[in-house]
Amino acid sequence: MEEYKAWHEADGITFHNQMNIFFSQCDKFKRLSLHELLRITSDTAVEEYRQRGLSRDVLTQNGYAILVSRVSFKINRMPAENEHITITTWEEKPEALQFVRAYRIKDKDGNPIVEGLSSWLLVNPETRRILPLKNFTMRTAPTEQKQNECAKPGKISIPENMELLAERKILFSDMDGNGHTNNSRYGAFAMDALSEEFQAKNLTAFRLNYSKEARPGETLKIYGSFSKETNTYTVVGKTERATSFEALLTF
Numbered sequence: 001m002e003e004y005k006a007w008h009e010a011d012g013i014t015f016h017n018q019m020n021i022f023f024s025q026c027d028k029f030k031r032l033s034l035h036e037l038l039r040i041t042s043d044t045a046v047e048e049y050r051q052r053g054l055s056r057d058v059l060t061q062n063g064y065a066i067l068v069s070r071v072s073f074k075i076n077r078m079p080a081e082n083e084h085i086t087i088t089t090w091e092e093k094p095e096a097l098q099f100v101r102a103y104r105i106k107d108k109d110g111n112p113i114v115e116g117l118s119s120w121l122l123v124n125p126e127t128r129r130i131l132p133l134k135n136f137t138m139r140t141a142p143t144e145q146k147q148n149e150c151a152k153p154g155k156i157s158i159p160e161n162m163e164l165l166a167e168r169k170i171l172f173s174d175m176d177g178n179g180h181t182n183n184s185r186y187g188a189f190a191m192d193a194l195s196e197e198f199q200a201k202n203l204t205a206f207r208l209n210y211s212k213e214a215r216p217g218e219t220l221k222i223y224g225s226f227s228k229e230t231n232t233y234t235v236v237g238k239t240e241r242a243t244s245f246e247a248l249l250t251f
Helices: 034-050 056-061 185-192
Strands: 006-008 015-020 065-075 084-092 099-106 112-123 163-169 205-210 219-227 232-238 243-250
Touching: 015 034, 034 056, 034 065, 034 084, 034 099, 034 112, 034 185, 034 205, 056 065, 163 185, 185 205, 185 219, 185 232, 185 243
Parallel strands: none
Antiparallel strands: 006 015, 015 084, 065 112, 065 205, 084 099, 099 112, 163 219, 205 243, 219 232, 232 243
């Protein structure tokens, strides 16, 4: 019988989370769905903090929330149904206004299949106002930065004359305990807007930038543009108020 464990290394920062990929987490091609990749990596980051005594409840009680701002993944291949994987994550030296976290997903034999970087904002949970990182003294900030193969999270260039791909209403099942549309749902919004031709392709990289959250009852208009030169699809979701997210999918 297989066992699945979660533990910190002796440094107290590097965290390993073993899990099985279930049928319900996969798409029709038995690959881990893009939104599930976002979910299991962000959940592992939250669990890493919780095991250090920094659960979401503890953070909220101290006037803090930590929200993902940007993510970037290099995908050698997506995990498959019934595959035993290990997600390793660690916090890196923060940038001026954002925490930085790295991910590495390995298969059962220790081969890296996905690498990622994410940036996170420190905010007041009531006002959503961004707070300076120097205010956060509940843990010692990391000072090291390891080499990562994926692209750094950053600005996504938006092409002109994007076409409307889909419209999607934000519903109850999209929400999480922060009162937000869960960050993983934007991966589903992006993929669902594509044609079957692109949904069948294998992703080799993915970047997602969050801007203004889409609220319950609002409708996202999702626009896209494919570049044959770079084999990338740029996808942008907008509400009536503002741009909600920007994504870049590389095939």
